[in-house]
Amino acid sequence: MRMSRIVRTAADILYPTILIFGLYIIAHGHLTPGGGFQGGAVIATAGALVIVAYSYAEVREWLSGKVLMGQEVIGLVGFIGVALIAFAFGQVFFFNYLNASGSLFGIPVPYGINAGELNTGGFVPLMNFAVGIEVWGGLTLVLIYMLSGLEKEVC
Amino acid sequence: MKKMLIVAASLLILAAFFGVMAMTFSFGSPKMTDMDDYFLRHGQEQTGTNNQCTSVTFDFRGFDTLGESTVLFCAIIGVALMFRKMQAGDEHENE
Amino acid sequence: MLWNLPLITVVVLTLIGLVTVLLKKNIIKILLGINILESAVNLFLVSLGYREGGVAPIFTLAPSELMVLPTPQALVLTSIVIGVATSALVLSFAMVLKKKYGTVDINEIRRLHG
Numbered sequence: 001m002r003m004s005r006i007v008r009t010a011a012d013i014l015y016p017t018i019l020i021f022g023l024y025i026i027a028h029g030h031l032t033p034g035g036g037f038q039g040g041a042v043i044a045t046a047g048a049l050v051i052v053a054y055s056y057a058e059v060r061e062w063l064s065g066k067v068l069m070g071q072e073v074i075g076l077v078g079f080i081g082v083a084l085i086a087f088a089f090g091q092v093f094f095f096n097y098l099n100a101s102g103s104l105f106g107i108p109v110p111y112g113i114n115a116g117e118l119n120t121g122g123f124v125p126l127m128n129f130a131v132g133i134e135v136w137g138g139l140t141l142v143l144i145y146m147l148s149g150l151e152k153e154v155c
Numbered sequence: 156m157k158k159m160l161i162v163a164a165s166l167l168i169l170a171a172f173f174g175v176m177a178m179t180f181s182f183g184s185p186k187m188t189d190m191d192d193y194f195l196r197h198g199q200e201q202t203g204t205n206n207q208c209t210s211v212t213f214d215f216r217g218f219d220t221l222g223e224s225t226v227l228f229c230a231i232i233g234v235a236l237m238f239r240k241m242q243a244g245d246e247h248e249n250e
Numbered sequence: 251m252l253w254n255l256p257l258i259t260v261v262v263l264t265l266i267g268l269v270t271v272l273l274k275k276n277i278i279k280i281l282l283g284i285n286i287l288e289s290a291v292n293l294f295l296v297s298l299g300y301r302e303g304g305v306a307p308i309f310t311l312a313p314s315e316l317m318v319l320p321t322p323q324a325l326v327l328t329s330i331v332i333g334v335a336t337s338a339l340v341l342s343f344a345m346v347l348k349k350k351y352g353t354v355d356i357n358e359i360r361r362l363h364g
Contacts, residue, residue, distance in 0.1 A: 116310035230335035
């Protein structure tokens with residue numbers, strides 16, 4: 001059943017905030033604690049918040065299963081694709097071809113304690129994004145399908 | 156009553172065995188750290204990240220992460236298949 | 251006796267998990283016991299990599315250069331995700347079983363023949 005107006009308004013304000021916080025954890029995975037799996041799990045809790053505040057029947061209309069399954073597939077294929085591109089550079093599978101090169105995430109990092117810069121890291125931020133999108137789609141899909149098996153109307 | 160005595164006795168034996176092993180373990184000084192010392196010293200120049208846990212997960216041991224993503228994917232496909240079969244089973248029984 | 255507190259917790263959690271898997275009759279409690287066993291194993295793996303007085307192995311604004319080992323943390327990350335996947339799958343099996351047999355008692359599920 002739907003919750004009261006105060007709860008629905010708070011869920012409206014919190015949903016994009018949780019999304020931005022989860023994407024921050026995914027994007028800074030090579031500088032601070034976090035990474036792909038942790039950020040994806042944080043974003044999946046935003047779906048649980050919206051299902052609790054609005055009723056399950058309403059959320060099921062605008063959160064479709066096919067889009068989430070497509071998101072999961074794109075995540076896994078992107079992960080394998082980023083690793084396969086290393087063959088184009090004449091190296092082995094999973095070689096870090098963007099590390100200390102001039103292009104996308106390629107500033108070299110010397111040894112020692114420093115303040116951290118976002119442009120470093122090789123292909124690790126790209127893999128973090130792929131895994132984060134896969135875990136987001138996957139965990140929200142599990143949540144939706146398990147709640148569809150309830151017999152009575154509980155939420 | 157006899158079953159509870161057997162369960163309690165076997166639990167005590169297991170707790171004593173594991174407890175002795177836990178007490179005589181050298182916690183806080185690992186014995187073989189050669190691989191991790193190499194990862195900590197050369198991780199920043201070979202992967203370019205500051206976070207060494209992420210560099211071990213995604214660059215030095217990337218195959219394990221590939222296998223883990225595949226296992227997660229297959230388990231979620233299994234959950235989706237189970238619930239589609241459950242809804243189709245309802246429609247067959249109601250006909 | 252308290253300097254080994256993570257390892258004592260591992261022993262306690264393992265025994266609780268074993269008792270739950272072997273002695274309970276509700277299928278959902280058995281599956282939660284498997285989850286408790288997995289938590290005990292993950293805690294044991296992480297506590298194998300501890301160095302006395304070390305900080306987290308991250309070089310961004312770290313307080314000191316003595317760090318704990320990063321490899322067990324990477325293995326435990328993988329293990330936790332696989333535990334989540336396994337739990338989701340077997341709990342959905344339990345839901346389908348309840349719908350087909352009408353009960354979650356494992357003695358009843360064994361004796362009925364669909």
